[in-house]
Each structure stands twice: as structure tokens, then as C-alpha cells.
Amino acid sequence: MKRLDQVRHALAEHGAAEATGLTAQEASRLLQLDRSTVSRYLNHLVKVKEVEKLPGRPVRFRMVKSALTSLEEWVYSPQNHPGKTIGNSAEINEALAALLYPPKGLPLLLEGETGTGKTHLVEQVVQLARKQEKFSPSQPFVTFNCSEYAQNPELLMGQLFGIRKGAFTGAASDRTGLVERADGGILFLDEIHRLPPAGQETLFHLIDQGVYRRLGETELERTASIRLIGATTEKPDEVLLPTLLRRFAVKLTLPPLKQRKQHEREKLVDAFFIEEARQMALDIRLDSRCRQAFVQYPCPGNIGQLKGDVQHACAQAFLRHLHQPSPAVSIRREDLPASVASVWKSHADSPSPIAPLRSDKGEKTVYSELLRKERELSARGWSRDERIRELKLMANRYLKQGPLPGSQHCRLENHDLQKVLSHLPQPLLQGQREALESLIHSLAVEGEQANRPFPETESLQEKYQQSAQAVAKAITAKNIPLPKDAWKEIAHLLSAFSESDSAPSDGVPVLIVTHGESTASSIAQVANALLGDERIYAVDMPLHQPASVAHQRVSDRIQALHGGKGVLLLVDIGSLTTMGEDISREHGISVHTLSNVTLSMVIHAARKARTPGWDAKKLAHSVRERFPEPISSLVPAHPRLVVGVLCPQGEGALTTLHDWVKQNLTGKYKEIEIWTSEWNPDQSESYREILYQWQQSGNLLAVVGTHSPPETCSDIPFFSAWELLQAEGIQRWNEQINRNRG
Structure with missing residues (x-):
């Protein structure tokens, strides 16, 4: 739990019951934190109107009533949510009534945008029918998405109704269709409008008379008794034959998520988190701000996107849990997709436990696989940072390749x-x-x-x-x-x-080097998969990693790859070009560097590199001709001279320190700009990320702040506000600025 939340909960638990509240000293002793730190957070809570100051000496602090009310816990448990239904109960009841209507149900058609929960509704209705013992577990439930074969109408017809031997070239034997497999049960056809007119006509005869023919049959009529459910994202009267459309006795339209009532969306969020808790076989603690964000954020991908975003948050939190074990998996703000975090409320509520539904024995889930991988890497002696990086890659692959959308409305059906x-x-x-x-x-x-x-x-x-x-x-x-x-x-x-391919050769090695935990590896992985080999290599440069370590890693990789034709180095920003030049001088290897790397650039370079007659220099020239350097990066010009001012979040000292630096330190240097930012002391990466962004936009001369920087950021000269009040500090400042102004 972050320090601000610790202070908030201390007031709620110990100061709220008493009308007198708590003093900063009492809260400091209670939390075992420095008094000045506690005072800073208390004043921040006063500023955002979650806490009020009581008159008198010493000053006492007390939670305001509205903030205190929002801190009450709410609890989910499997007993309270047995197989929680998703969607409007009227929709479920109407669909269930159609499915169970005697003697063999009424054909049901569901209409709605992509992601509105049509498939999920069908699964729930079938599950409910079985639970009520109206539909036997032995009766088949067959689902099929007609879009999978939409580009080949013959194959689509054969998949659905079966194929007679010799019906077309390659049909070497009779093949059973889905209709036959669903006989006596339920057939759910998603994207039913993808059926060609002939297929719709055959389906009409099946519903109307209970007969059909396999593809290629002309005389033999087969019989089947099915309960049919269809679903479409299009307007039915525009894409279905009138004869087939009339046979659907019950038609339901599922509204997009934005048109559903708040209590329906709350049910969805609760059910999805319960499902993830079941998958993890662990409790999930959910800050009520987080729950409210999921209820309120814009979600154009509808229910599919909502579930994917919940999975995204849970996967990120589970990764942290693997390396910081606790009784429950806690969802934090940093775990949320950007679209969800954007509506995060300014007040905070306490985490609420969601009790898990235990997964079936032996069931594979993303969480069980992450846990297995963590144990495997640990046994192989991987460091903690290396394990975290690998597990993040694994989780990201799951989120991108899973059946539901990821953190954004980003997947096409x-x-x-x-x-x-x-x-x-x-x-x-x-x-x-x-x-x-x-x-x-x-x-x-x-x-x-x-x-x-x-x-x-x-x-x-x-x-x-x-x-x-x-x-x-x-x-x-x-x-x-x-x-x-x-x-x-x-x-x-x-x-x-x-472009036409020549005969492949050993080629020129292509090495990607980018900033970030896994950016280079991800690009290389996708490109290698698309090209069908492993000729593209990567070195990731985490922001917290010292430059000397990154240089050595890249140098080692280039030496290992060099086979006489040099190495093409593709980087994300122009400043890395000097690294390639340095390594080239150190080891006598021809290293040619191109910046602003993209997936298209990597694929183009790799395909050229595999053909005879290329070396690193020629390859770099060819790739740069195809992917010209942006004008802004061609002109080194005169970089902006920058002094950074960094203060912890919530201190309120940023503006004051900026003005003081401008008046006392940089006033005589008209060319020096002052850039300011807040950072989170609990996350050293946030400090490094700010410095990285500043370094890409200007020449960062020094940083001024109220707190010492993390150890990983020691390469940038730092001056504390206290030091600059001393004569020695001013002298060191002037020497630093004059030495680096150029």
C-alpha cells in the first residue's frame, strides 16, 4: 500500500471513531513514518478535501464524512455469486423461454454490435437450462462462427451440413457436419449472415421440415432435430433471406455497453473479477476507486473489451504478486489500462476482497502458467529483474493473443x-x-x-x-x-x-536496440514470426539500467553476431547511434546504425539481409533510402539547455522551487530553460523515466530537488535545495553549468 493510502487508512481506522481525530505526531508513531512525511500527506488530503483540520494546538486531522463513507468495505464471495449471470435478466429469461419452448424450442436470433455479449448470453442460457435440469448434459451444444469460412462458401456449407465423398476436389471421404453433431441438442451459429444464400435456404428447410442434404448429395435426405440460435452484427432484414428471417420466432437486440444501466455494468465488472479470482485460485483485493473506474470508463469495445481490460489489470497485478507475495492479489491504479485509469476518482476507498472460486484440478490458466514459469526461471538461476521481464513478455503475449480484446478497443473480429x-x-x-x-x-x-x-x-x-x-x-x-x-x-x-526474393544466404545480422523493458524483443519476435526464421536479434535497454551496462551488453551481442559482413543496428532514437560508432572503433567491426526503428523497417532490412551481395554498409544505405530519416532528427542544431526541477508528488513545493531556481540560479543564463515535474518516491522508475524524456528533448545540465534521486539515476548531476543555500553548493553549481553550457 502506498504511503498516502497508509495515512488515509490510519485516519479512517483510528481517528474517525474519535471526534478529536489524530495529530501528525500520533499518525507518525502509528505508521512508523517520519513526521514530516506524514505532515506532507495530511496537508495533501486536506487540499483535496478528504480530510479536515480541527482548530487548536496541536493541529488535529479528521476524515470528512463523505470520504469516510466511501472507505467502507464491500465483499464478494462465491456463495453470494453462484454463477453470476451477465446481462439484463429480461433478455436471459426471454432467451431461455425460446430455448425451452415445447416441443423443440423456438428459433432465436440475437442482434448486436461486436462485443455486446451475444455469445456469452447463449452460454449462460444453456448453463441455466442445464442447471434447471431442462436440458440434459448429454444433449449436444455445438457452436460455430460462420465468418471463419466466409471466404469459401463451399467449405462453409460443408462444415455446417457435411460433405459427400467426391463433392469437390480433395473431398476423399464422407464428412459429418455440425448439424448432424448437434442433432437432439442446440446449434449456435454466430455471424449467421455469413452463410451464402444457398446455405440460408438449406437452413430454412432444416428448421421448417427437419431435413437437409450434405454438400454434393442430390437424392438422399437426412433428418435432424435441433434448437437453433443465430447471432449477427448486421441488420437482419438486410443480410438474411426473408424466408429464413421469418422462421426466427424470437428476435432479441443486445444494446451496446454505453446504453446499459449502471447496475448492469456493475454486475459485469463483479462477475469478471470473480472469474479471474477463480482462475488465480487467490483472493483479489480491489480498491473501490478501481471498481468505479471500470464501471464508468468509456468502453467502445463493449463487454468484450470490458472483460479484456479486467484481465489486463489482473495479469499485471498477478505479476507483482509473484515477486511480492501476499495473501491476496491487489489491483492498483498502475495495473489499469490507460482508458480505465483516465476516470480514476480523486478520493480513495479501501480494498475489498473478492473471494475466489477455485479452479478445477489441473486446469491451465494464464496465472498457473505464469506461476509455473516463475518457478522454472527461479530454478534456472535467473535474477529477479530477468524473471520479471520474461514474465511481463509472457503476460503481454497472453493479453494480445487471448480470445478477448486487450487493454484497449484494439482487436478486430x-x-x-x-x-x-x-x-x-x-x-x-x-x-x-x-x-x-x-x-x-x-x-x-x-x-x-x-x-x-x-x-x-x-x-x-x-x-x-x-x-x-x-x-x-x-x-x-x-x-x-x-x-x-x-x-x-x-x-x-x-x-x-x-518484392521478389533472391536465394537466401547467411546474410547481415540485424540487431534491434531500444529503450524499455521489452520493446526490442517484442519487435524482433513479431518480425521473426512473420519471416519464419530467427535472423533478427534484440537487446532491451530498461530505463533503470546504467548506460555502461547497456553499452557492454550491446557490444557483446555485436561481437557474437559479427560474421564478416558487419552488423546493422536499428535503434529507437538518434542518441544511440553513437553507441554503434563507439563499438565499431573499439572492435574494428563494421556497425551501421539507423534510428526511428519500426516493424516495417525491420522486415524490409531482414529480407534484404538474407540475399547475397549485401554487407552492413550497403544494407543500411538501402534501408535508409526506403525509410528516410525524419527531418527533425537530421538537424542536430543547437540542443536546448535544460535544468530540471523535480519534487515528490503532493509536496506542493514544485512552483516555489522553480521560482527560486529561476531567480537565484539561472537568471543570468538566458538560454537555459527550467523544466519541472513531480515524481513518485515509491517508484524509482518514474524518476528515471522523467530524466529520459528530458534528455531526448534537450541537453540536461543538472537536476534540482528536495529529495535525493534513486541510485540508478546518479549519472545526472543533482543539487539538493539545501545544498544550494550554502556557498559551496553555489560554487559547485556554477562550475557544473559553465562546464556544460557548450
Whole structure:
């Protein structure tokens, strides 16, 4: 628990019962924290109107009534939530009534946007029918998404109704269809509008007369008795034959999440967290601010996105739990996806335990796999930091590849993606559908808030540019935001894959080096998967890692990779280019560096590197021609001279210190700018991240602050406010500034 929360809960537990509240000294003794630290947090709580000061000496602090009320705990338990239903009870009852209507149910059609919970509603209704013993566990429940075969109507018909031997080339034997498997039970057809007219007609005869034929049969009629449920994201009267549409006696429209009432959304959030607790086989402690954020944040991906965001938060919290064991997994603000955290309330409530539903014996979940991996890495002697990094990669892969959307409304349904790719000429699509799907999903994950350069496209053929723009337009038409100019990366990918390949050779090693815990590894992993080999290598540079350690790691990797043709180094920012030059001088290896790396650039470089006749210098020149350096990075110009002022969050000293530095220290240096920021003392990474961002935008001369920096940030000169009040401090300051002004 963070210190601010500790102070808040101390007041709630010990000061609220007494009208007199607590003094700073009493709270300090109670929490075993420094008195000045406690006073700082108490004054912050007063400022945000969660705490009131009582008149008198010494000053006493007391929680205000509204904040105290919000601190009451609420508890979930399996007994209170047995198989909690999701959705409007009227919808569930109406669907259940259609399913159980004698003698063999009424055909049911569900309509609603992607992610509104159509599939989940069907599963709940079937589960409820079985629980009420109205539907036997021995009766089949078969589900099928028609969009999976939408591009091949014959195969779709065969999958649904079965195939007669010899019906088409490759049909070497009779094959049973889903209708036959569902005989006597329930058949759920998602995206039913994907059925071709002939398939809809056959389905109509099945519902109307109970007969059908396999694909390729002309005389033999087969019989089946099924309860049919269909679902569609389109308007039924526009995509279904009138004859079939009339046979659906019950039609339900599921509203998007934004149209549901608050209590319905609360039920959804509660049920999803209970399910994750069951998967973990651990309690989950949930701050009520967090719960309220999930209830209120904009969620354009509907129920699918909501569940994915809950899974995202739980996976992040579970990773922390593996390395900081506690009786329960606690969800914190930093675990939330950005879209959820954006509506975080300023007041805080106490965590509430969600009791877990135990998972079945031997059931594999993402949490059990993370736990298994943690034990495996620990047994192999991996350091704590290395284990955390590897587990984060594993969790991120799960979140991106899982069946539900991840932290943003970032995943396209299969049928939507097929619609998008239909904007491409078929020759461009041959052999690269998987690569395009992966790129599109990754761009959607970035979202429209992404702020990074994209490669220019002047050198590309017009057909690649036009096709990429059409794809991007089709994606945004699905209400899935993409970064500005994302189409350019799609165009480069199309171009890279469309070029003819020469015979592969050992080639030039391509090494990616970027800042962050796993950025380089993730790019290399995707590119290697798309190219079908392991010729792209990566070195990640965590922000907390000293520059000397990063330099040595990159140097070791380059020496290991060098095979006589040099090494192409792809980096995220221009400042890393000097690292390649230094290593080249140190070891006599031809290292050529390109900045502003993108997935398209990596794929283009790797494909060129595999063909004969290339060395690192030629390859770098070719890649740079295709991906020109942004103008801003070509001009070193005169970097901005910067002094940073950093204070802990909640101190209120930032403005005062900024003004003092400007008046007493930098006033005579008109070219020096003062940049300010707050940081979280409980998270040293936040300090390093601020310094990193400043260093990328200017020449950071020194940092002034009220608290000493973390040890990992010792490479930047630091001056404490107290030191600068002394003559020796001023002298050291002047020497530092004059030495580095250039």
C-alpha cells in the first residue's frame, strides 16, 4: 500500500471513531513514518478535501464524512455469486423461454454490435437450462462462427451440413457436419449472415421440415432435430433471406455497453473479477476507486473489451504478486489500462476482497502458467529483474493473443478483418495475410494517441499507398482508432513482402536496440514470426539500467553476431547511434546504425539481409533510402539547455522551487530553460523515466530537488535545495553549468 493510502487508512481506522481525530505526531508513531512525511500527506488530503483540520494546538486531522463513507468495505464471495449471470435478466429469461419452448424450442436470433455479449448470453442460457435440469448434459451444444469460412462458401456449407465423398476436389471421404453433431441438442451459429444464400435456404428447410442434404448429395435426405440460435452484427432484414428471417420466432437486440444501466455494468465488472479470482485460485483485493473506474470508463469495445481490460489489470497485478507475495492479489491504479485509469476518482476507498472460486484440478490458466514459469526461471538461476521481464513478455503475449480484446478497443473480429483486407487486390494479399493481420492489431493497440514518426512513402509505388489507405479507412470505419499516418507502415509492409526474393544466404545480422523493458524483443519476435526464421536479434535497454551496462551488453551481442559482413543496428532514437560508432572503433567491426526503428523497417532490412551481395554498409544505405530519416532528427542544431526541477508528488513545493531556481540560479543564463515535474518516491522508475524524456528533448545540465534521486539515476548531476543555500553548493553549481553550457 502506498504511503498516502497508509495515512488515509490510519485516519479512517483510528481517528474517525474519535471526534478529536489524530495529530501528525500520533499518525507518525502509528505508521512508523517520519513526521514530516506524514505532515506532507495530511496537508495533501486536506487540499483535496478528504480530510479536515480541527482548530487548536496541536493541529488535529479528521476524515470528512463523505470520504469516510466511501472507505467502507464491500465483499464478494462465491456463495453470494453462484454463477453470476451477465446481462439484463429480461433478455436471459426471454432467451431461455425460446430455448425451452415445447416441443423443440423456438428459433432465436440475437442482434448486436461486436462485443455486446451475444455469445456469452447463449452460454449462460444453456448453463441455466442445464442447471434447471431442462436440458440434459448429454444433449449436444455445438457452436460455430460462420465468418471463419466466409471466404469459401463451399467449405462453409460443408462444415455446417457435411460433405459427400467426391463433392469437390480433395473431398476423399464422407464428412459429418455440425448439424448432424448437434442433432437432439442446440446449434449456435454466430455471424449467421455469413452463410451464402444457398446455405440460408438449406437452413430454412432444416428448421421448417427437419431435413437437409450434405454438400454434393442430390437424392438422399437426412433428418435432424435441433434448437437453433443465430447471432449477427448486421441488420437482419438486410443480410438474411426473408424466408429464413421469418422462421426466427424470437428476435432479441443486445444494446451496446454505453446504453446499459449502471447496475448492469456493475454486475459485469463483479462477475469478471470473480472469474479471474477463480482462475488465480487467490483472493483479489480491489480498491473501490478501481471498481468505479471500470464501471464508468468509456468502453467502445463493449463487454468484450470490458472483460479484456479486467484481465489486463489482473495479469499485471498477478505479476507483482509473484515477486511480492501476499495473501491476496491487489489491483492498483498502475495495473489499469490507460482508458480505465483516465476516470480514476480523486478520493480513495479501501480494498475489498473478492473471494475466489477455485479452479478445477489441473486446469491451465494464464496465472498457473505464469506461476509455473516463475518457478522454472527461479530454478534456472535467473535474477529477479530477468524473471520479471520474461514474465511481463509472457503476460503481454497472453493479453494480445487471448480470445478477448486487450487493454484497449484494439482487436478486430475475424469477419471484420476479412472485410478490411478485402480492400486489397488479391495479388498483394498472397502469402502475407497473417503478417498484415498482426500489423493491423499492433497498430490498433497503439491507438490514435500514439505519437511516433511513420516512414515516408514517396519512394513507394502508388498501388501500395492506395491499398494501405483503403485498409486504414476501413479499420477506422469500424470505430477502431489508429495512429495518424498508420497507413504508411501498412504500405511499407505491402511493398516489403511484394518484392521478389533472391536465394537466401547467411546474410547481415540485424540487431534491434531500444529503450524499455521489452520493446526490442517484442519487435524482433513479431518480425521473426512473420519471416519464419530467427535472423533478427534484440537487446532491451530498461530505463533503470546504467548506460555502461547497456553499452557492454550491446557490444557483446555485436561481437557474437559479427560474421564478416558487419552488423546493422536499428535503434529507437538518434542518441544511440553513437553507441554503434563507439563499438565499431573499439572492435574494428563494421556497425551501421539507423534510428526511428519500426516493424516495417525491420522486415524490409531482414529480407534484404538474407540475399547475397549485401554487407552492413550497403544494407543500411538501402534501408535508409526506403525509410528516410525524419527531418527533425537530421538537424542536430543547437540542443536546448535544460535544468530540471523535480519534487515528490503532493509536496506542493514544485512552483516555489522553480521560482527560486529561476531567480537565484539561472537568471543570468538566458538560454537555459527550467523544466519541472513531480515524481513518485515509491517508484524509482518514474524518476528515471522523467530524466529520459528530458534528455531526448534537450541537453540536461543538472537536476534540482528536495529529495535525493534513486541510485540508478546518479549519472545526472543533482543539487539538493539545501545544498544550494550554502556557498559551496553555489560554487559547485556554477562550475557544473559553465562546464556544460557548450
